[in-house]
Each structure stands twice: as structure tokens, then as C-alpha cells.
Amino acid sequence: MNKIMKADRAFFYGLVVLALGAFTFYISSSFPDLPEGHPGPGLFPRIIGACLALTGLGLIIFRKKQDVEDHSLDGQWLLVLMLLGIILMYPWLHRFAGFLVALAISVFGVALLLRIIWWKSLVIAVLTTAAIFLLFKQLLQVPL
Amino acid sequence: MTDLFSFQGIMALVLGGFYGAIFGAIPGLTATLAVALFIPIAFFLDPGVALPAIIAISSVAIYAGDVGSTVARIPGTPASAAYFGQLFRLSRKEGPLYSLGISAMGSAVGGVIGALLLILTASLIVMVARQFSSFEYFWIAVLGLMAGVFASGGSALKSFASLLLGLLFATVGVDPTLGFPRFHFGSPQLMGGLNYIVAMIGLFGFSEVLNHVFKPDKDYEAELDTEGNARSFFIRPLLLVVKKKWLVLRSSLVGVMVGFLPGAGADIGSWVSSSIEKIKNKGKAEGEDDDEIILAGTSSNNAAVASAWIPALSLGLPGDTITAIVLGIFMMKGISPGPLLFDQQPGLITSLYLTFIISNIVLLPVFGYMSALMAKKLIKTPMPLLLSVVTALCIVGSYAINNDVYDVWIMAGMGFLAFFLKRGGFPLAQVVLGMVLGPILEQNFMVSAIKSRWDLTSFFDRPIAILLMVMTIIIIYLGVRYSGRMFQKTDIEELTED
Amino acid sequence: MKRTRLSKLFLFGVLLALVGMLSVSCGEGSESSDGFPSRPVTMIVPWAAGGMTDLSSRALAAVLPKHLGVAVNVVNRTGGGGVIGHLALSQARADGYSIGAVTVEITMMHNMGLTDLTYQDYTPLSLMVDNAASITVRADSPFENVQDLIDAIKTNPGSIQASGTSRGGIWDLARIGFLNTIGMQDSDMPWVPSQGAAPALQELIAGGVDVVTASLSEVDALRQAGQVKVLAVMAGERLSEFPEVPTLKEQGIDWQLGGWVAVMAPLGIPDEHKAILVEAIGKTIEDPEFIEALTQAGSNIREIQGLEFMTFLKEEHDKMERSMTLAGLKQGQ
Known part of the structure; x- marks a missing residue:
């Protein structure tokens, strides 16, 4: 059972690459041609799509059976999704609360997810934000 | 243009070296990440300060990767992974200052050889490149892509897949030659294309944060005291270098050659060199030749750091991920790399050359000694703390490049992609290579084809173009023939994943 | 162990909600219209640093404070063949503190189906640069x-x-x-x-x-x-x-075309702010410092304002639509 799972992971990667290639090819086949029938903006995406699809096939066909126990995909999925959630919210926070607050909140959240105790996280968030503000905005005049 | 020997210039070198020492020493933080997180700062500095700082960062960081191997048996950067076992064993036997001394002196000598070859060959290549038209640039891009497929050291199929992903990302947005918007799915942000610098911050920086949140690294314990003195750091290793001068020279040249190939860089350089020594010394007892293998790997990876700049400066093509960032900085500053750079900015070129020499002769030994002494403390910096700061820098960095908050999404998406790619054994540098070379390949193909009215035989008309094509075929032939054999023994895939 | 993590995240959520409420309640308002301008003005440039548009805009931003009384910060919003920057300006707050460079591409992009934006999505302030095409x-x-x-x-x-x-x-x-x-x-x-x-x-x-x-x-x-x-x-x-x-x-050939750069603001800025901006920009364009900077950058100054500017924009808009239709570059319809 375990062995099949391992083999399936390589299969899964190959399948995703194959599907991406097919999708790319499909979308780009609607791109217009240049006058006189010469290939236009669709040429390269089509080639890339076809190559991706072939590579995906190759990955499936030539996948190796691994004997080593594979734990690479078990971990804290929930925390990963929460981390992505924080980053997804960043532009929204940035627009409504401004750079300083948005960055401090995001860093605070990330520090919590990295299993840092809450008051330390708060200190890290404030200090990091302050340091970046001083370095970028004040010293280097970066618009933030 | 700020002078290298101004206060600012010297500060950039010193701070860059220090920053590189910290990032290199800590496992999981690579030289590429150090430079990627430096991007937002670099964009707003004078290029005369920013580029020397990047050279200092990368030179010192590649060396400092050995500090992690010495102290905790964890290579600090992938470029150190080729010989970390030997390094650890030697530091138990002869003391960490001696083993790090070998790696610092080897790095310095390798770095200087790489820099000298950079100085010599870059100007030569520029002379040839002045004759280049769109046909030659097309072939150069093809050559770079093919080299990238086989230079990863892992499965050629997987690195081809990574490369294709990069090429696909490069087609997002308005087609620069024909003005047609592609793969934007109605979003004006995507119509602007995917900035490869933003992508790199996600691929190399944010993915580390994701990794750690997903599955925290085991706490590593520093097992060693950094005993020994300056003599065992400087003098004895130097004597060894002199004794093994041919080995050092050979490894440095291998490093230069590998570093020159797009997509390969320091990581692969040290693998090839130390594998050569391992194969040569097959008969010897275990542990006997540790110093030679370390010397080979360490001189080779620093030579590769310098030689990756050869194609970057002379042709505008990146030799590794660090020079890809450098090219991005050039573009943001309105400086076009390639033959014109040597005419327009001779001062900049000279100061870059000087920086390489200074970084390797002065900074490497000084920061090398310092970080060897501080190693124990450095390595104990808690990872979560560092990664919190890294997250903040990733956000600010991706935002500051184009003042667009939605670039933060692109950054995070690329981080998530890297998270999966790493777990599937797909190399990341090839994605960046594809993103950088893709537009060059496509634009020069389209321009050449339209210019010649779709007479495709014109791609085989010009002598330099034919030469480049032949080189491409040779690379494919050698790659197919040797790539599997060379690396199967070392199991590179497993080791470079960390 | 799990419990403490959940409580931490709860804390984080509460904090987030608080900030959200705070920001919504004090986001708008508190802006007095008198004494314009009282803080720095941002100038959005839709093209990369170092290009012609960027150099001209930076020259303007360097001299404009002399006549406007506040600093002018240039922000490059590049990409998408100019779409990103033009879009950003049209979506900026219409209070006079956001201005931007709008280039000739505004008459072209909508024809190619890149965006719906046209010159009518902005408050035109002044034309500043017009580099005529050549036959070389x-x-x-x-x-x-x-x-x-x-x-x-x-x-x-x-x-x-x-x-x-x-x-x-x-x-x-x-x-x-x-x-x-x-x-x-x-x-x-x-x-x-x-x-x-x-x-x-x-x-x-x-x-x-x-x-x-x-x-x-x-x-x-x-x-x-x-x-x-x-x-x-x-x-x-x-x-x-x-x-x-x-x-x-x-x-004997009646055809003119140039790559022009204009200064515009988002649609709907207060009239008195517009007047102040137009006057200051006009003075800047005639300022010898600005003229020298632009001459060095190799750009030709062309100042048009007011009704005449609107006519110019309308003509350019129609001219491009005609040319692009003829060339088969116009998408749709």
C-alpha cells in the first residue's frame, strides 16, 4: 500500500505537468496569427505547451520506484494554508490600514505560525516593522 | 556613480560581507536568498554601491556555508553540501579553525582565479558579442537553455520541466514584440507580466518559511567549541594550498567552467570538483583525503561565483540565480548589460572587478575568521525568529520593486509552487533561468524570422550562429551521455534539497 | 499544546478585526479642502525608470515644488505596455494629491483590447512633451x-x-x-x-x-x-x-505623429485644486531649469492646456482609431 502511494506521487507530478501543458496549448491555440499565415504570438506558448505535455508523459513513464520511506508530503497543511491566508490578506490590509500596520500584523501572524510565543511574536513584529520602516522609508526613500 | 573607495563603497563591502557571513552560516538560508532579500535595498542604492555589495555578499556567503557543516554537520548552503561530511570529520580531528581555514583559503584562491578569468574573458567575449545580431542572440539563448537542462545535476527531465515552467511564466503578459496580451485571464496585473525578481523572492525566500511552518527542522545542536588559534586558521591551510596548488587550480578551473554555464552556478561547481577528487582518491582510506576534497569543493564553488558574472556582464545572460538578480537591477537602473555596458560604464566594470579581488583577498579571510569564531553563536540563532524577519523582507521586497501590493500575491504563489517543486525533486534555479531566457529567446526568434521574411534557413547563415548551434549540439550530446553517470553516485538530488 | 496555538490564532484574529474596524472608521474624512496643497503630491509614471517618460516626469517633479510649494514624489508603475501605470492613476484618489504622466499610448491601448481606459478617464492638466516621429x-x-x-x-x-x-x-x-x-x-x-x-x-x-x-x-x-x-x-x-x-x-504629405507625455489627474478632482495644479505645472514647463533638463534628456517641450488640450486629445484619439483600424490592429468589432 505504502509503495503504491509513493509511486503515485511521481505519477501525480507527471500528470500535473501534462495537464498544464495541454491547458497551455489549448489556450494559446486561440491566439491570432500574423498576416499571411505566419505564426504569431501563439507560436512559443504552443511549443512550450507541447513540450510540457511531453515532459509530463516522460515523468510518468520513467518514474522511479522509491524504496526509501517518503514523508515529504506529511506535515502541517493547515498552518501552511493559514500562512498563505495571511499573505493573501496583505494587499487588502495594506490598502485599508497602511503599510506599517499591515506589515506588523502580517509578521505577527507569521511569527505565531512559526510557533513563537505570542508576546515574543509581538515584539518581533514591532521591531521588524520599525527597522524596515527606518531602513527603507527614511534612509533609502523607498515609497512604501 | 559612487566610487568604490568612498565611505559608502567601503561600508557596502563590509556590511555585505557581514550579512553574507550570517546568511551563509545558517542552514536553509542560501547565498541566493541573501541576495534576493537584499534586492529592495539594492534597487534604491547607486549601482556603484549595490553591485559591489552583492559580490561581497555572495562570495562570503558561499564560504560561510561551510561553517554550518563544521559546527552542526548541516551544510549552510547547497554549494557546501558536496563535501560537508569530510569537513565535519576533519573539524573533529584537527579542530574547526583548521578545517574552516582550509575552506576559507581555498575559497579565496578559487575566487581570485575565477575573478581573474572573469576579467580576462569578459572583455574577449564582449569583442565577439559586438558582432551579434538577433540571430546570434537567439542561438545564445538556446545554448543557455540546453546547458540549463543538464547543469542541474539531477534528473534532466525534471530540470527540463522546471525550465519549461519558467518559459511559460515568461510568456504571461503583453507580448513585447507583437503587442498581444497572453495568459492574463482578464487581470491587468497579470497583463504586466510576472517579474522574475518577485518570483525569485517567492521561490527562494518565502518557500523556506512555508517549509518551516509545514515541518519544522529538528533543532540542531552545536557540538563543538571553536578552539584553535589564528595560526591554524591562516598559516597551515595556506601551506596546504601551496602544496596542493595543482589541485586548487584544477578545481578552480572546473568551477569557472561550470559557473559559466547558465543555471549551474556554485552548487554544481563544488559537486563536480569534489566528485573528481573522490573518484581519483578511490584507493585511499576513509578520512585520509578529507582536506583535498574540501579544498577542491571550496575553491571550485567560489570560482563559480565569479565566473557566473562572465555571461551576465558580456552578454546579458545570467550564469546563476545571483547574476539573474544582478541583471534585474541593471534593467531597473536603465543600464543594459552586454557589449554596450563596457563602453558606457567602464568605471562600473572596473569597480566590479576590483570588488571581486578585494572580496576574496580581504573580506573572505577576515569574515571567515570572524565567523569561525562566532560560528557557535551564529548557528544558534533561532530559525523561527529569522524566518519572521525573512517574511517581512519578502513582502516589502516584492512590493517595492513595482509599488504594487498584488505582487505580494505573485511572490506567495511562487513560494507555494517552490514548496511543491522541491518535494518533487524539481530544481528551482531552472525556473528562474527560463523566466530570464524566455523573452530573449522569443523576441530574437520573432525579430529574426520577420526580418528574414520567415526564411528559416537564415538562422544557419552566419558563422557565429553556426558555431553556437554546434556548441548547443555538443552540450546536448555531452549532457545526455554524462549527466546520469556523473551524479548517480553522489545522489545529488537528495542532498541539494535542503 | 494544540489549545495554546488555537488561542494564539484567536488573539490574532481579534487583533485583525480591531484594526479592520479602526481603519474603516478613520479611513475617509478628515481632509480639509482649503490650503491645497498641504502635503506631498505623488506622481505616477507608467514607464520604467531611465526612459524618456520617466526622465521628463522626474524633471517636472524636480522643478514643480518651486511653484506648487510641496514636494512631488515620482512612483514608477510599470508593465503591461503601460496599462498598469495608467490604470493606477485613473484609480488613484481624486483629491489632487495624485497626478501622473499619461502618454500617447492612452490613445492606442484600448484599440488593442488591452484596457477600456481612454483619455476621458482622466482630468487633463497639461501637455508637456511631444517628440515627433522621424523618417530616418x-x-x-x-x-x-x-x-x-x-x-x-x-x-x-x-x-x-x-x-x-x-x-x-x-x-x-x-x-x-x-x-x-x-x-x-x-x-x-x-x-x-x-x-x-x-x-x-x-x-x-x-x-x-x-x-x-x-x-x-x-x-x-x-x-x-x-x-x-x-x-x-x-x-x-x-x-x-x-x-x-x-x-x-x-x-507634400499631411501626416503628423509624436510620442507625447501629458500630466493628468484622476477624473473628478475639485476644480480649485485643478486650477492650482494647472497653473503650477504651466509655470514649471516654462521654467528655464525644466527646459534645460528636458533639452539634455533630448525631449521636445510642447505646452498645451485647457480647451485646446481637450481638442488635441480628441484629435489624437480619433487619428489613432483610424490608423489602427486600417492596420488591422484594432481588436474586436
């Missing part, structure tokens, strides 16, 4: 004037190739308009796309193409070096900086 050939080219070129195109349609920028870019449209005015087709002098004026000029000198239609200021360095000659400039009258270069109009 190699120094050893057999063409001595525009008529020679036209004869060659007519006797052997398709044999002469032109370049200057990407397909559908401003200099491509200069070529299309020119061909159209002399009664020829798009394919009679085909376009070789390039990544800008500099690579196109390199191709011209190397013999890869025969004509470059980039702006006169872009080709001027090579013209002075004696490597290219300029047959005509596509302007209404001879440019003051280049009095020896004849116009197309003089040679």
Missing part, C-alpha cells in the same frame, strides 16, 4: 528625400523594411499613418518589431532594415555622428532644436 535612413542610403523613398516603395512594394519599436507601438503607427497618407498598404513597407529605438537603429546601421521611424530626439545622436540621415520629421512645423530637418508636410 542610413547615411549611405540612396534616398535623399521622402519622395525618393515613396518612389521606391511604389515601384517595389514590400522590399523596404522599417523598424523602431514593437508591433503596434507608436513608431509602427507613425509608419502606418505615413503609408496610409501616401495611399499605400501596411504590407508595402513591412514592420520588423524591435525592443525599442536603440536596437532598431543598430539594425538600421547593420543593414537589417532600411528605415527607422523613431523620434527625432532618439535618432539625433547617430545623426550627429553622421551614421544616419533624417529625411523628414512628422511634425506640424520644423522643430526649434532641429531647424534643418524638413517636415513631412513641407514635402
Whole structure:
């Protein structure tokens, strides 16, 4: 059972690459041609799509059976999704609360997810934000 | 243009070296990440300060990767992974200052050889490149892509897949030659294309944060005291270098050659060199030749750091991920790399050359000694703390490049992609290579084809173009023939994943 | 263990909600209209640093504070063939503190289906730069004037190739308009796309193409070096900086086109703020400091404001729509 799972992971990667290639090819086949029938903006995406699809096939066909126990995909999925959630919210926070607050909140959240105790996280968030503000905005005049 | 020997210039070198020492020493933080997180700062500095700082960062960081191997048996950067076992064993036997001394002196000598070859060959290549038209640039891009497929050291199929992903990302947005918007799915942000610098911050920086949140690294314990003195750091290793001068020279040249190939860089350089020594010394007892293998790997990876700049400066093509960032900085500053750079900015070129020499002769030994002494403390910096700061820098960095908050999404998406790619054994540098070379390949193909009215035989008309094509075929032939054999023994895939 | 983590995240959520409420409650309001301007003005530039638009805008931003009284910060919002920056300006807050450079591409992008934006989505303040296109050939080219070129195109349609920028870019449209005015087709002098004026000029000198239609200021360095000659400039009258270069109009062809840069604000800014901005920008454009900076950057100043500016924009808009339809570059319909 375990062995099949391992083999399936390589299969899964190959399948995703194959599907991406097919999708790319499909979308780009609607791109217009240049006058006189010469290939236009669709040429390269089509080639890339076809190559991706072939590579995906190759990955499936030539996948190796691994004997080593594979734990690479078990971990804290929930925390990963929460981390992505924080980053997804960043532009929204940035627009409504401004750079300083948005960055401090995001860093605070990330520090919590990295299993840092809450008051330390708060200190890290404030200090990091302050340091970046001083370095970028004040010293280097970066618009933030 | 700020002078290298101004206060600012010297500060950039010193701070860059220090920053590189910290990032290199800590496992999981690579030289590429150090430079990627430096991007937002670099964009707003004078290029005369920013580029020397990047050279200092990368030179010192590649060396400092050995500090992690010495102290905790964890290579600090992938470029150190080729010989970390030997390094650890030697530091138990002869003391960490001696083993790090070998790696610092080897790095310095390798770095200087790489820099000298950079100085010599870059100007030569520029002379040839002045004759280049769109046909030659097309072939150069093809050559770079093919080299990238086989230079990863892992499965050629997987690195081809990574490369294709990069090429696909490069087609997002308005087609620069024909003005047609592609793969934007109605979003004006995507119509602007995917900035490869933003992508790199996600691929190399944010993915580390994701990794750690997903599955925290085991706490590593520093097992060693950094005993020994300056003599065992400087003098004895130097004597060894002199004794093994041919080995050092050979490894440095291998490093230069590998570093020159797009997509390969320091990581692969040290693998090839130390594998050569391992194969040569097959008969010897275990542990006997540790110093030679370390010397080979360490001189080779620093030579590769310098030689990756050869194609970057002379042709505008990146030799590794660090020079890809450098090219991005050039573009943001309105400086076009390639033959014109040597005419327009001779001062900049000279100061870059000087920086390489200074970084390797002065900074490497000084920061090398310092970080060897501080190693124990450095390595104990808690990872979560560092990664919190890294997250903040990733956000600010991706935002500051184009003042667009939605670039933060692109950054995070690329981080998530890297998270999966790493777990599937797909190399990341090839994605960046594809993103950088893709537009060059496509634009020069389209321009050449339209210019010649779709007479495709014109791609085989010009002598330099034919030469480049032949080189491409040779690379494919050698790659197919040797790539599997060379690396199967070392199991590179497993080791470079960390 | 799990419990403490959940409580931490709960804390984080509460904090987030608090900030959300806070920001919504004090986001708007608290802006007094009198005493404009009282804080720095942001100027959005839709093209990359170092380019012509960027240099002109930075020159303006450097001198404008003298006449406006507050600092002006330039922000580059690049990408998407200019769409990103133009969109950002149109979506900026209409309070007069956000202005931006709007370039000739605003009359082109909507035709290509890149965006719905047109000049009508902005409050026009002033035109500042107009770089007229040229007709440039190699120094050893057999063409001595525009008529020679036209004869060659007519006797052997398709044999002469032109370049200057990407397909559908401003200099491509200069070529299309020119061909159209002399009664020829798009394919009679085909376009070789390039990544800008500099690579196109390199191709011209190397013999890869025969004509470059980039702006006169872009080709001027090579013209002075004696490597290219300029047959005509596509302007209404001879440019003051280049009095020896004849116009197309003089040679009997009524076609003008230039790459222009205007200063605009989002739609709907208060009238009194608009008046203050227009006056300050006008003074800046006439300021010797600004004139010197632009001359050094190789740009031609052209100041048009008010009703006349609206007419100019309308004409440009219609002209581009016509040219692009003829060239088959207009998407949809």
C-alpha cells in the first residue's frame, strides 16, 4: 500500500505537468496569427505547451520506484494554508490600514505560525516593522 | 556613480560581507536568498554601491556555508553540501579553525582565479558579442537553455520541466514584440507580466518559511567549541594550498567552467570538483583525503561565483540565480548589460572587478575568521525568529520593486509552487533561468524570422550562429551521455534539497 | 499544546478585526479642502525608470515644488505596455494629491483590447512633451528625400523594411499613418518589431532594415555622428532644436505623429485644486531649469492646456482609431 502511494506521487507530478501543458496549448491555440499565415504570438506558448505535455508523459513513464520511506508530503497543511491566508490578506490590509500596520500584523501572524510565543511574536513584529520602516522609508526613500 | 573607495563603497563591502557571513552560516538560508532579500535595498542604492555589495555578499556567503557543516554537520548552503561530511570529520580531528581555514583559503584562491578569468574573458567575449545580431542572440539563448537542462545535476527531465515552467511564466503578459496580451485571464496585473525578481523572492525566500511552518527542522545542536588559534586558521591551510596548488587550480578551473554555464552556478561547481577528487582518491582510506576534497569543493564553488558574472556582464545572460538578480537591477537602473555596458560604464566594470579581488583577498579571510569564531553563536540563532524577519523582507521586497501590493500575491504563489517543486525533486534555479531566457529567446526568434521574411534557413547563415548551434549540439550530446553517470553516485538530488 | 496555538490564532484574529474596524472608521474624512496643497503630491509614471517618460516626469517633479510649494514624489508603475501605470492613476484618489504622466499610448491601448481606459478617464492638466516621429535612413542610403523613398516603395512594394519599436507601438503607427497618407498598404513597407529605438537603429546601421521611424530626439545622436540621415520629421512645423530637418508636410504629405507625455489627474478632482495644479505645472514647463533638463534628456517641450488640450486629445484619439483600424490592429468589432 505504502509503495503504491509513493509511486503515485511521481505519477501525480507527471500528470500535473501534462495537464498544464495541454491547458497551455489549448489556450494559446486561440491566439491570432500574423498576416499571411505566419505564426504569431501563439507560436512559443504552443511549443512550450507541447513540450510540457511531453515532459509530463516522460515523468510518468520513467518514474522511479522509491524504496526509501517518503514523508515529504506529511506535515502541517493547515498552518501552511493559514500562512498563505495571511499573505493573501496583505494587499487588502495594506490598502485599508497602511503599510506599517499591515506589515506588523502580517509578521505577527507569521511569527505565531512559526510557533513563537505570542508576546515574543509581538515584539518581533514591532521591531521588524520599525527597522524596515527606518531602513527603507527614511534612509533609502523607498515609497512604501 | 559612487566610487568604490568612498565611505559608502567601503561600508557596502563590509556590511555585505557581514550579512553574507550570517546568511551563509545558517542552514536553509542560501547565498541566493541573501541576495534576493537584499534586492529592495539594492534597487534604491547607486549601482556603484549595490553591485559591489552583492559580490561581497555572495562570495562570503558561499564560504560561510561551510561553517554550518563544521559546527552542526548541516551544510549552510547547497554549494557546501558536496563535501560537508569530510569537513565535519576533519573539524573533529584537527579542530574547526583548521578545517574552516582550509575552506576559507581555498575559497579565496578559487575566487581570485575565477575573478581573474572573469576579467580576462569578459572583455574577449564582449569583442565577439559586438558582432551579434538577433540571430546570434537567439542561438545564445538556446545554448543557455540546453546547458540549463543538464547543469542541474539531477534528473534532466525534471530540470527540463522546471525550465519549461519558467518559459511559460515568461510568456504571461503583453507580448513585447507583437503587442498581444497572453495568459492574463482578464487581470491587468497579470497583463504586466510576472517579474522574475518577485518570483525569485517567492521561490527562494518565502518557500523556506512555508517549509518551516509545514515541518519544522529538528533543532540542531552545536557540538563543538571553536578552539584553535589564528595560526591554524591562516598559516597551515595556506601551506596546504601551496602544496596542493595543482589541485586548487584544477578545481578552480572546473568551477569557472561550470559557473559559466547558465543555471549551474556554485552548487554544481563544488559537486563536480569534489566528485573528481573522490573518484581519483578511490584507493585511499576513509578520512585520509578529507582536506583535498574540501579544498577542491571550496575553491571550485567560489570560482563559480565569479565566473557566473562572465555571461551576465558580456552578454546579458545570467550564469546563476545571483547574476539573474544582478541583471534585474541593471534593467531597473536603465543600464543594459552586454557589449554596450563596457563602453558606457567602464568605471562600473572596473569597480566590479576590483570588488571581486578585494572580496576574496580581504573580506573572505577576515569574515571567515570572524565567523569561525562566532560560528557557535551564529548557528544558534533561532530559525523561527529569522524566518519572521525573512517574511517581512519578502513582502516589502516584492512590493517595492513595482509599488504594487498584488505582487505580494505573485511572490506567495511562487513560494507555494517552490514548496511543491522541491518535494518533487524539481530544481528551482531552472525556473528562474527560463523566466530570464524566455523573452530573449522569443523576441530574437520573432525579430529574426520577420526580418528574414520567415526564411528559416537564415538562422544557419552566419558563422557565429553556426558555431553556437554546434556548441548547443555538443552540450546536448555531452549532457545526455554524462549527466546520469556523473551524479548517480553522489545522489545529488537528495542532498541539494535542503 | 494544540489549545495554546488555537488561542494564539484567536488573539490574532481579534487583533485583525480591531484594526479592520479602526481603519474603516478613520479611513475617509478628515481632509480639509482649503490650503491645497498641504502635503506631498505623488506622481505616477507608467514607464520604467531611465526612459524618456520617466526622465521628463522626474524633471517636472524636480522643478514643480518651486511653484506648487510641496514636494512631488515620482512612483514608477510599470508593465503591461503601460496599462498598469495608467490604470493606477485613473484609480488613484481624486483629491489632487495624485497626478501622473499619461502618454500617447492612452490613445492606442484600448484599440488593442488591452484596457477600456481612454483619455476621458482622466482630468487633463497639461501637455508637456511631444517628440515627433522621424523618417530616418542610413547615411549611405540612396534616398535623399521622402519622395525618393515613396518612389521606391511604389515601384517595389514590400522590399523596404522599417523598424523602431514593437508591433503596434507608436513608431509602427507613425509608419502606418505615413503609408496610409501616401495611399499605400501596411504590407508595402513591412514592420520588423524591435525592443525599442536603440536596437532598431543598430539594425538600421547593420543593414537589417532600411528605415527607422523613431523620434527625432532618439535618432539625433547617430545623426550627429553622421551614421544616419533624417529625411523628414512628422511634425506640424520644423522643430526649434532641429531647424534643418524638413517636415513631412513641407514635402507634400499631411501626416503628423509624436510620442507625447501629458500630466493628468484622476477624473473628478475639485476644480480649485485643478486650477492650482494647472497653473503650477504651466509655470514649471516654462521654467528655464525644466527646459534645460528636458533639452539634455533630448525631449521636445510642447505646452498645451485647457480647451485646446481637450481638442488635441480628441484629435489624437480619433487619428489613432483610424490608423489602427486600417492596420488591422484594432481588436474586436
